[in-house]
Amino acid sequence: MHLFLLALHVGGIIAAAWAGRRSMRLALAAAGIAPAAAAAWAATLMVRGTDSSDSTVVTWVDRFDITFRFTSGPVALMMTLLVSGIGALVFVYAAGYFAPTAKGATNFPATLLAFSASMLGLVWADSVWTLFIFWEFTSVTSFLLVGYKNTDAAVLASARRALMITGAGGLVLLAGLLLLASEAGTTTISQMEPVAGSTAALAAILVMVGAATKSAQVPFHVWLPGAMAAPTPVSAYLHSATMVKAGVLLIALVGRLFTGSESNGLPWGWLGIAFGTASVFWGAIGALRHTDAKLILAWGTVSQLGLMITLLSVGSGKAVFAATSIVFAHAIFKAALFMIVGEIDIRTGTRQIAELGGLARSMPVAFGVAVVSGLSMAGVPPLLGFAAKEAAIEAVLKLSGAEQIVVGATVIGGSVLTVAYTTRFLVAVFGAGPATKVAPRRLLMTVPAVTLAALSLVGFVLAPSINKILTPAASVFNPDSSVYELIRWPGLKTAFVISIAIMVVGGVLGWILTGRKASAPAPIGANLADRTLDGILIGSREVTAVVQHGSLPVYLATMISVAVGATVPFVFDGGTSHLVLWNSPLQGLVVAGILGSALAGAFVNSRLGAALALGAVGTGMSALFFIQGAPDLALTQLLVETIIVVGFVIGLGHLGREFPPVQTAWKTVRIVISLLAGTGVALALAAAGRQPVGSPPLQTIAEQSVETGGGNNIVNVILTDLRALDTLGEVVVLATVAFGVAALARARHSEEVAS
């Protein structure tokens, strides 16, 4: 089924790319089918009860355990519901967001669907290879989506920053996953046993850092606010519900491997808590400082993701369950909030909260959606976010010692700040102020937002049904979670009292901060990231300028010197006892000719003369081959020499007849290098001849070539049959060279024409 759904997505991508040339809406409709089908599949399996045997395994390279594994476990189904369910809604929303005649319509729906397919592969993955490949796919497609308005330099810089940070994180993750797989002895994540030891500790750090880049954790969060340059459907989809959850999902999936035994000393838990805590607070502070409604949401996402990672890093059954609930609730309310911000952007032309006001009256439906989703974000009953946050507070109450203090401060402090920025967001955008002019409502934007807001409410009311999704998923992360569920009415217990206190304090704080007119903070982190990137580019350019100076003689001298260096180990390995003067006097004659030609080539002043002398050397070599009984080699050598001489003659037409004069010092260097090269190679050959290793497989090859190759010319059978793969590689190199030469010549020619 997995492969069918992926194929459906690929088909949708092609259809959307094709339809995009005609109409944006048609393309979005074509693209929306596949996510809807995937969501329906997940929902059906949920209702029918999951069948864990329904997994897909495609073996690629058996020997290295490189296998694509997709599972339909509870986690995969929950994430499919989020990825594809919200995905389908986003496609509907995008149809309202973009004017039907929007430019660049060709790519957008297809790219968004490509992202959706990558994300599905990621959440289904049960092998480190599958996970990594789809992880990278999401980075690339997200880059394309963020850079959608590719005429704006700032947008491109943001897209590049996001790609560089998540891409670098991907490499770190790959290293971590490889170490993990080698420690665990399998690449199948669900079959891994908890690991311990120093390699595992390194793997834990690498995986955590990789996940932190994807899930925008401080200090890697700088890409997420920049990514808000993307069209809002992208933000609603990638930056709330799906891609940023990839890191959280990964931490959840492998967490049990690194926290399995209490005393294994892995840095996993505390590293995650450090990332999470920093992000909870810095993200919330960012959300309170920024004045662009979309950026407020983005910073809020950093904070919420930090909360999820903190709870997952704690790793207790209750904390993992709470994190899973927050993943679910957050996807729903944050996507709705982004949709509302996009609608405000489209209908009023601004996202600056200072310019907005009175929207509660002019955009009542959007206001309703924002209030419901915002209160779910703040953790107010009777909404899904409340139940999830209750679970988090209860998880904290079950902890002890330093962990309880740190995590408790994070959860409670973070919640207070969340209530504060939610209040500020709602009051500043919808509350009193200059009534902003508002364009008419677009139904296609309203419907998905209302649906998601309703889900926040219905999800709370029907918590027992939602528990059937959440509890099995959390139990995959940590079996201890299987006893927990979302509770609608906890009674007047400690957790609920804390919740009420959070709401009151946060609400007051938010109210106070709304009144303060602040200007948006400077994007220091993003600038730092950009400058680092620029520095790397400049540095590599400078290194290139030194190493690749463009002087052919110096390149040659360098290459030959390195070759001389390679012969050094053989020089003292020599001995002359095994050397003979010649097999036949004819060889002596030929060698004399070769020497004479070589000397002539070195001393002659005319370029043509040197070319001919070199040709004579080559021809002499082919004569030697012939005498040694290698007619094939001799023939080929002769033909190559012929062509090279012809090439020289043609090429020399561009150069002067004589060699240019050379400075004495440089000439000396060249003579020294030449002498060293000649001596070195001669000694190395002598040494190699003294100690042949093993016996040549001549007899075997000769028999094979007649039997399986069907030919008597061993050389040719080796080339076309026994070692045909080598030949294949060589001709591919030849072809590449050919096209390279053609491209260079064309470039030079057009330069000449231009100048």
Next chain:
Amino acid sequence: MTQSPIVQQGVRLASPLAIAVAIYLLFAGHNNPGGGFAAGLVLGSVVALRVITGVDRPAWGSELVAGGLLIVLAVAVAPVLWGDTVLDQKIVSSTLPILGKVKTGSALPFDIGVTAIVVGLVILVLQGLHAEHYAGEPSSDHKGVDR
């Protein structure tokens, strides 16, 4: 460049002979010295001679390289389709009129592909070194030679 009519005529006369040698090398390679690479070099020399003397200037280097690459890859991949390993050799032997018993194999198309790539490479390199001769407008030094 030499554009003597006598040399040109000589090259024209010699070309078919050289092509015959190339074809011989291509087919003989399996049992005697020769092979696809050598055949390609002979054909390449012919092309080079014709270019250098101004007889003609073939411009289908890219097509030859691409075509040769396709042949070689097809020969490489084809055995996989019927379940053998990549590049597995298939030998066909049959009795033809005049030639008698002929034995050949998938090595032959492989060699033909190699030949095409080598000739294409030579043409492209000549084109690169000799760009002005291929530029479309004949340059001043051999206006009279262009046919």
